[in-house]
Amino acid sequence: MTPAELSAAILRIVTEALARRESAVTVSIDDVLLDRPKNRDHGDWASNIAMKLAKPLGTNPREFAAELAEGITGIEGVASVDVAGPGFINITVDAAAAGRLAKTIVEQGEAFGRSNLYEGVSINLEFVSANPTGPLHIGHTRWAALGDSLGRVLRAAGAQVANEFYINDAGNQMDNFGASILAAAKGEPTPEKGYPGQYITDLAAAVLQREPGLLDLDDVSALATAREVGYQLQLGEIKDSLARFNVKFDVWFSERDLHAGTPSSIDKAVERLRAQGHVYDEDDAIWVRTTDFGDDKDRVIKRGNGVYTYFAADAAYYLSKSDRGFAHKIYLLGADHHGYVHRIKAIAGAAGDDPARDVEVLIGQLVSINGARLSKRAGNIIELDDLQAWLGTDALRYSLGRYPADSPLTLDPEVLQRRTNDNPVFYVQYAHARTNAVAKNAAATGVDRSAFAPELLTHETESNLLGSLGEFPRVVHQAAELREPHRVARYAEELAGAYHRWYDNCRVTPMGDEVVSDVHRTRLWLNDATGQVLRNSLGLLGVSAPERM
RNA sequence: GCGCCCGUAGCUCAGCGGAUAGAGCAAUUGACUACGGAUCAAUAGGCCGGGGGUUCAAAUCCCUCCGGGCGCACCA
Secondary structure, eight states, rough: OOOHHHHHHHHHHHHHHHHHTTTOOOOOOGGOOOOOSSSSSGOOOEEEEHHHHHHHHHOOHHHHHHHHHHHHHSSTTTTEEETTTTEEEEEEEEEHHHHHHHHHHHHHGGGOOOTTTTTTOOOEEEEEOOOOTSOOHHHHHHHHHHHHHHHHHHHOOOOOOOOEEEEEEEEEEHHHHHHHHHHHTTTOOTTTTTSSSSSHHHHHHHHHHHOOGGGSSOOOHHHHHHHHHHHHHHHHHHHHHHHHTTOOOSSEHHHHHHHTTTTTTTHHHHHHHTTOOEEEEETTTEEGGGGGGGGOOOEEEETTTTTOOOOOOOHHHHHHHTTTTEEEEEEEGGGGGGGHHHHHHHHHHTTTTOOOEEEEEEEOEEEEEETBOTTTTTTTTOHHHHHHHOHHHHHHHHEEEEEEEEOOEOOHHHHOOOOOOHHHHHHHHHHHHHHHHHHHHHHHTOSSOOOOOOOGGOSSSHHHHHHHHHHHHHHHHHHTTTTTTTTHHHHEEEHHHHHHHHHOOOSSSOOOOOOOOOHHHHHHHHHHHHHHHHHHHHHHHHOOOOOOO
């Protein structure tokens, strides 16, 4: 039996109890979610429903708990029920009922943990969106890991998700980028506002190789050539870096496309906002009344000199997402983009969408290494590529993926490069490799899955392991709902621990001249189920599940 | 000044109202002539930043103060 099935059964009993009292109080499945008590004396699962309902029902929580407990005792597979403390209902499940989960998981395979929470929901998930003026750094790397994992988790919850990268390839920074490359090609120092760093020198060399006549061109053409060729090379490197990092984008959206054509997407966007009545003219500029939607001041969308602001492109870009059929948009942005939140919400509102429902902006905090934050402009960046070469994709993705986005994070490079338990990715991967080794040894000694007798899974570590396995669907569900993929990593660590402890206590293969029995066969199911859930977990994190290490 | 985020063990961090606040690392001590010891078992370590409040129940929710980070452009 799964926790979900037990919850459903309890819901029926609670509903009956309410009907007997002719109460107007209603309950849903979310009210009867079960906890796994930390203390094993409190049973396998615990419910606080009696305490929650005691007040609205005007009853004593312990008495109500006792009433419910009587009904719960009758649920098939429940071994015993106790009322404890202020009104907790502690439930112990019999070994056979709990153990059947192992077979369920093996049979469901990759599907175990998936749900239809977001069935039919189409989500645009934008993240990284780095300027194509330099390599990806540690900050981008964190969003790449978290964003990609979030996409996987949302898909597991049934959503249709497009990972999207917005390329900021219009604007002054591109000219500064081109000028920097051109200066490097000429052997001149970095221009003011230019980009320093070795990568510019390298790009200049690559540009010269592709355009040997670069320095013979007139200034305007040379700048344009340096900029465009450098841009393509740099963007290609970004794409390669992300692909190596196991991060796949479905859409690479160029800001230039918004500016192209007459009228351009931006022209049309401004007109659409104007038609909705949210645009006005003042001081030669065109403004959007974003204060109507919670912004602290109105924003200029077109300057007095006739040039659109960046905000205009943001608006057109937002509308493009809507036009492409994404009802729901998620933006994953760095902390330095905090000022965007109100503006994006305002655009949504001005476009006639519901800012609270259709747009989510997730602001992530900074990562630092060695206490020093890193800046592209300062030229002391740490690149994704360096980190990856140093730590490996799995360790890097996992290290960045196991923390919530909104907590500032300090990574210790000394610890990260150790291939030990300091980095929990190895702990989890080792558990998976171990399930594989156990299965192989089992086959060699004649243990197969020809029998399944779940009532034999009676050891305390087996009960714990089954309890942990049963939580996976809810963990995925929560991770999707809260946009917190790190929960999957934390769960995987707990599951790996439960597995290692089980491995230490319960053998799958017989030792010595012991004969193969149904205990061994049944444990093989449990072993394989654990391997499956570890694989599913690591898959959601974009981390490999090696068969051996 | 205004807004958002953070403050939990020596360190890095989990813990979206539940029982005795957890993990890893660091420290101390044990377990391989039995499925890989990248493992397991155990000890020690906490006014959950301070103070109020709500609740049967607060690290968690509300208020306030203190400390740290980040934002508040006709920049991109």
